[in-house]
Amino acid sequence: EKLVVRSVTEDRDQAKINVSGVPDRPGIAADIFEALSDKNICVDMIIQSSAKSSPESGTPVNDISFTVKRSELNRARKILGAVRKKMRLRDILVKENIAKVSIVGSGMKTHSGVAARLFRVLAKNKINIEMISTSEIKISCVIDEKNTAKAVKVIAKEFKL
């Protein structure tokens, strides 16, 4: 498949929530996202990487990060706060001033250098990548909102958009 990167997009109407140290067993992700969907909170990105063992107890724990519309952040935070004890959620961290920048295209799965080029151009411009999520047609990076305009500019230049 030929590689074509068609556009760079930005979304500043995002806020991120990171629930860390959850027990890595069936039912935890369902509990968290049912608590949110029961109150009609729409979630944008959901990101969970691999488990690690808890430094204290040795049992496997994991982190789940997700993003919501900025206007929903406080409501989402309250909902998780209310179920925190029941679900044994250790830490709930939020950050409001983030943005999601993405490149959209096709053939990205079969071309190994595309993600590396995106990460490199952000690194050269001293922009830290806070979250990463990929699909067949899109690579998304969550960055600090203050870097949004610069990120979009240097990505557009790198991929000749």
Place this chain on the structure above:
Amino acid sequence: EKLVVRSVTEDRDQAKINVSGVPDRPGIAADIFEALSDKNICVDMIIQSSAKSSPESGTPVNDISFTVKRSELNRARKILGAVRKKMRLRDILVKENIAKVSIVGSGMKTHSGVAARLFRVLAKNKINIEMISTSEIKISCVIDEKNTAKAVKVIAKEFKL
């Protein structure tokens, strides 16, 4: 937008690699994925959730997980092993026997209960979710390969596919 979940897909030709405890500063993601793309390793999912501070030093560290074709796992592992000291990669964990199961559809972003339903049906069937990644048209879960057939069956039933 109307919610339509069209299909459930499985991909057993996956292996996951988790690089944990990397310094959370610009350039680290670029270094890792350049090392892989220089040797033509194609990466499927890349997942990085939010940073935490390192228990020892207090400086921010992060984990980056990604999946490759199973046939590429050993080559990818060797490449990371070779750059490990230079990049200060603390732990490199791999798991070969995984599978990615996904639901594909439209309108999932604006319907908050879809992800929760997927996670709940896996939980009811005692299937642990090892990684999660979402896009506008897809929600993917990495699970243990031994649960693939059961997962696909119960997901298809839940979403009437």
